[in-house]
Each structure stands twice: as C-alpha cells, then as structure tokens.
Amino acid sequence: xxxxxxxxxxxxxxYGGWIVQGLATTLKISALAIFCSLALGTLIAxxxxxxxxxxxxFSVAFTEFFRNTPLLVQIFFWYFGSYSVLPxxxxxxxxxxxxxxxxxxxxxxxxxxxxxxxDIRSGIFAIPxxxxxxxxxxxxxxxxxxxxxxxxxxxxxxIPPLISQFLxxxxxxxxxxxxxxxxxxxxTRQIESYTFHxxxxxxxxxxxxxxxxLVVSFTVNIYNKRVLKLxxx
Amino acid sequence: MRKWxxxxxxxxxLMFAVSTAQAGKLEDIKAKGKLVAGIKDxxxxxxxxxxxxxxxxxFEIDIVKxxxxxxxxKLELKPVTSATRIPLLTQGEVDIVAATMTHQKQxxxxxxxxxxxxxxxxRLLVKKGGDIKSAKDLAGKKVGSAKGSTSEQxxxxxxxxxxxxxxxxxxxxxxxxxxxxxxAVTTDEAILVGIKYSDDNPDNWDIVGDYISxxxxxxxxVQNDSKFRNYVNQTLxxxxxxxxxxxxxxxxxxKDTKNYIPLTWKMELWP
Numbered sequence: 446x447x448x449x450x451x452x453x454x455x456x457x458x459x460y461g462g463w464i465v466q467g468l469a470t471t472l473k474i475s476a477l478a479i480f481c482s483l484a485l486g487t488l489i490a491x492x493x494x495x496x497x498x499x500x501x502x503f504s505v506a507f508t509e510f511f512r513n514t515p516l517l518v519q520i521f522f523w524y525f526g527s528y529s530v531l532p533x534x535x536x537x538x539x540x541x542x543x544x545x546x547x548x549x550x551x552x553x554x555x556x557x558x559x560x561x562x563x564d565i566r567s568g569i570f571a572i573p574x575x576x577x578x579x580x581x582x583x584x585x586x587x588x589x590x591x592x593x594x595x596x597x598x599x600x601x602x603x604i605p606p607l608i609s610q611f612l613x614x615x616x617x618x619x620x621x622x623x624x625x626x627x628x629x630x631x632x633t634r635q636i637e638s639y640t641f642h643x644x645x646x647x648x649x650x651x652x653x654x655x656x657x658x659l660v661v662s663f664t665v666n667i668y669n670k671r672v673l674k675l676x677x678x
Numbered sequence: 679m680r681k682w683x684x685x686x687x688x689x690x691x692l693m694f695a696v697s698t699a700q701a702g703k704l705e706d707i708k709a710k711g712k713l714v715a716g717i718k719d720x721x722x723x724x725x726x727x728x729x730x731x732x733x734x735x736x737f738e739i740d741i742v743k744x745x746x747x748x749x750x751x752k753l754e755l756k757p758v759t760s761a762t763r764i765p766l767l768t769q770g771e772v773d774i775v776a777a778t779m780t781h782q783k784q785x786x787x788x789x790x791x792x793x794x795x796x797x798x799x800x801r802l803l804v805k806k807g808g809d810i811k812s813a814k815d816l817a818g819k820k821v822g823s824a825k826g827s828t829s830e831q832x833x834x835x836x837x838x839x840x841x842x843x844x845x846x847x848x849x850x851x852x853x854x855x856x857x858x859x860x861x862a863v864t865t866d867e868a869i870l871v872g873i874k875y876s877d878d879n880p881d882n883w884d885i886v887g888d889y890i891s892x893x894x895x896x897x898x899x900v901q902n903d904s905k906f907r908n909y910v911n912q913t914l915x916x917x918x919x920x921x922x923x924x925x926x927x928x929x930x931x932x933k934d935t936k937n938y939i940p941l942t943w944k945m946e947l948w949p
Contacts, residue, residue: 448768449901451787528857540820540859545843625843631825634761635844638826641764641788
C-alpha cells in the first residue's frame, strides 16, 4: 500500500532526459533574466538620483509597482495582457516566435530589476556624498561620475544583497511554467503525471535548485574574499 | 554527514510506518462507515460545483455514489488535483480516485486501476472555419494543453513538428486559443466538449480530427489490494448490467445535455 520509490526512473532514461532539458531551460531563462535585470535595475536606480522630476517619478513608480505586485500576476499580465495592448500584426508575429519564453524573461527581468534598483540605490547612498561633489568638481558629468566613481564602489558594497536577488531569480523562474515554458519544475510535473512517481521527481528538482543556489552563492563569496581584496579602492 | 543520513532514514521509516498501518481496504471502509473519494471539483461534467446548490456534482460523483450505496456506507467527497491525487491515495487519505484519470501502463507501478468506466479519446478544439482539420495541419504550429494530462506526448507522436504549450488549467489553454497564441487545444474529447460549451458562443468552435489516442478512464485504488479492486470492478459491471450506468450516462452526456457524446463503447463485462 505504501508509496514505492523508483529512483532509477528519474535519474536516467527518457525521464532523466526531461529533467536535463528542463534544467537547461531554467539555467537559460535565469541567466538571461539576471543579466537584463542587472542592467535595467542599474538604469532605474540612476534615474532616481538624477534631479529631473519626470525621470525620478518614473523610477519610483516602476520600483513600487513591480516590487509590490505578485510575480505570478505579472507573468500572466505580460503573456495574456499584451494581447489587448499590442496591435494585431505584432501579436501574430510574436506568437510565431517562442513568445512563452520571451514573456517569462520579461516578467522575471522587470520584477527583479525593481528589487535590484533598490539595492543599488542603497549602495550608492553608502558612498559619502562628498565623493560625487568632488568628482563633479573635477569636471566629470553626472553620468561620468556615476560610471567611474560611484557605481564601481557601490557594486562592491551590495554584492551580498545582489546574490540573494540572483538566487531569487533562479527560484522564481519556476513560476514561468504557468505559461507553458518547459523549465525544471514543469518537467517534474510532467514526470509526475506520466508515471505517478512525483515524489522522486520533486526530490531531484529540489536538490538541483539547492545545488544551483549553493554554487552561485559560494562562487560569489569566494570572489568577494579572494579577488575583491586585491583591488585597491 | 552520518547524522543527516540517520535523520533522512528516520523520516523515510516514519512515512512507511504511517502508510502500511491499515489492512484490507474493504473491511477498513465498512468499519469506518464511509467511502472517501478523491474527485475533481472544476471539470465539467465529470465533477464540478453546481452553481445553484453549491454541491459537487457530476458523472464521476454519481459513479462513486453508486459504489458507496452498494457498500452501504456514506460517501465523502474530497477534491483532488492531478498533483495531489496519487499521494493522497497511497497515504490512504482517500479510498478511491475518480478524477478523469487515464489508465496507462506507465502509471501502474504506483496504483491499481479498475476496469474502464468511461472511454474517450484525444482530439482537437479549433476555431470554426479555420485551416486546421487534423493533427497533420498543425505542423510547425503551437498547440495548447494542460498540465497533469498526457496529451502532450500523444500530440507529439501524431505530429512531431508541432510545439505543445502546457498551461496550468484548460481555461487558460482556451484563452490562449482565443487570443491566437495557439492554433488548437488538444485533450480528451469529453473535456473539449466541456470547454467548448463554457464559451458564450460555442458555435465559434469545432472539435476536429481523428482520435489521436484512446483514453480509457479507470478508478484509482491502492496497489495490491485485490479484494477491494475486485469489489469495485464487480460493482461497476453490476452498474452497467442493471442499466444504472446508462441512466447516469444519459444524465450527463445524453442528447438533451450540452455535453452530448453518444455512448459508443461497451464496458468490459466478465461472465
């Protein structure tokens, strides 16, 4: 009567292959979202510090809106909601592409960028104000002083919270299966419905998520300890 | 490391101990005076919440009701999803699962199935008057389905050059079809009929193509309890032979219903 375990089923053969495919998709979507959200987050953070009102407002609205609504709702918004906003021709073209994947990347990027922007902003605030005044006094423009003086220092300070954001992306990426992206969690669910051996599949997926997270966090920590101290401030 | 292995082993042992505690299911059910059935609560017309009475009703509910009546026990309904139905059954939380579950060989290592109580097949739901007439027309196109079903692999076998997008539930797959994100929705015909008539204008949609696969539904019962399974099988046969099955079928799939599917198959009857 008990649940019978069959680990071989998910560790090799057809179903093992599904897990590997799912893992590849998870890594791809996470890497893309991390890269894009870092860029977008930096931009949003810098906009907030410009003294131009519309840009500041935009930045505040962006951060607060995307930080304070559920990611699942946002994923549905980008995937199903875009239909009514975009013109027919664009929609038709989009749907012939891998729109599920694209909508997933956009949702993850925008959501994470809102958090990253706040982290970066706090990093920038940690740099004494005199530094930006000094760099502006030497004749650098606002953007130049950000690029050469402030941001390089701010990024070092915010590495720990940034790692948490990256790890969140990997875990949050499991939500994109709701719009049919075949990621690791999706494949696990499929194995469950084909074989009824869901326990094994979910255990393997959990361990994989854990392994990815540990690898990312160890790597960045080592970088923090070994490499960063060699670079003089 | 050893400590962790120990804890893990203890947890596993606990799980086994809990689930091996009961003996024969049939005696068990009679002793507690109720049959706990895992059913769907949002799958018209198999198991769904009635808008007026707020009770869970449907074809599968009537099937398990008949079995409970024959046993002389009360029926308790427990809504399950495709992700929860198997753990609930193996742990003994439910005694029987009637949740549009296709009897598949691959699935037999975990539970036992009764004889087929409903026969359907996988087909395609498409926009009326479109180009899609059969699975072959979907080459290079996207097809929607829902997770927890086995429609995806069947579709891939019928037309290898199509992309299957699996949504969380069928209403989302249907929304994707309406928005043109997918060209068709594929799953069991009996479910497609339900989706089609859930729309305000059912006439805009067509169910087309040959059967991509056969989908015999079986009741799920715990593994290795032949006494209980025999009882369930014989009760199903009795239901068919006495004409009760045909009555229930007509109630949910008959001509006057919006889910009209002619009864074209025969239950396996043992002499």
